[in-house]
Amino acid sequence: MSSVRLGDLDQGRGSARRGGTPRTIARPKRSRGFRIVVALIVAAVLLGGTYGCLYFSPTFTIESVKVTGADHLTNEEMAILAAVPQGTTLLNVDTGAIEDSVVRDAWVESVRVSRLFPNTLEIAVTERKIAAVVDVAADNAKTTQMWAIASDGMWLMEIPARDSELGQSISPQIFEDADAVLHIKDVPFGLTPEVGTYCTDGNVSNALAILDGLSTELAEQVKTVSATDAASTLLTLDNGIEIAFGTAEDIRDKERICLTIMAEHPGTVAYINVRVVDRPTWRAV
Structure with missing residues (x-):
């Protein structure tokens, strides 16, 4: 057990002010959580850029439309109802707009539009009987x-x-x-x-x-x-x-x-x- 006099403390402070050896201040280390957050931000930016490139590219252009459950509607009628624009891709297709259009037909009780990568759009219809x-x-x-x-x-x-x-x-x-x-x-x-x-x-x-x-x-x-x-x-x-x-x-x-x-x-x-x-x-x- 040791003790220090108040005068000694004052002398220590004075020597530091007069050019004595300064004390080293420890800097906090970067936490593991901080590094993970940074990595996630970088990954999100990269993914966003990749998605943006694919969104405007023809990579996933819709080449076929698969219709299920439509027994009382012909293929021609379904094509008119769905009205998928030429050149639309699975990434930029407005599935909600297609569902809203198809469900307006009296035969259609409900409809669900799904993306089947790489190039197919599926329209699943539940019809009224x-x-x-x-x-x-x-x-x-x-x-x-x-x-x-x-x-x-x-x-x-x-x-x-x-x-x-x-x-x-x-x-x-x-x-x-x-x-x-x-x-x-x-x-x-x-x-x-x-x-x-x-x-x-x-x-x-x-x-x-x-x-x-x-x-x-x-x-x-x-x-x-x-x-x-x-x-x-x-x-x-x-x-x-x-x-x-x-x-x-x-x-x-x-x-x-x-x-x-x-x-x-x-x-x-x-x-x-x-x-x-x-x-x-x-x-x-």
């Missing part, structure tokens, strides 16, 4: 138009004649699906569908809600739906049985009653009324 074909009275009820409608109520398109010019240019899948679904008929005159809009007719919406709520067992037997008004909605099965279903309420209860009546009286039922679910009636052939 035809839930029913609505027989729409037109020309002062003198003619009938066939309109495809999706389960969410979106009007998809008017189904043209197969042998027409338009019929020859659209996807064959449209006719195949339209033939496989049921028809909603007897809709009051005045319905004016428009492609890409949602149906606002209560009678058609009620019919769609019934079809959406039925289980597969009964839904697959329905051939047509008469939608004169919601309360009088009438289902006709492929075996000829008519079901006065009414509004889209208590759907599963109404369905259960119908299936039970048909199972207990096979081959003899012609008509079932379940509009009032707790007072069902039926009539034999």
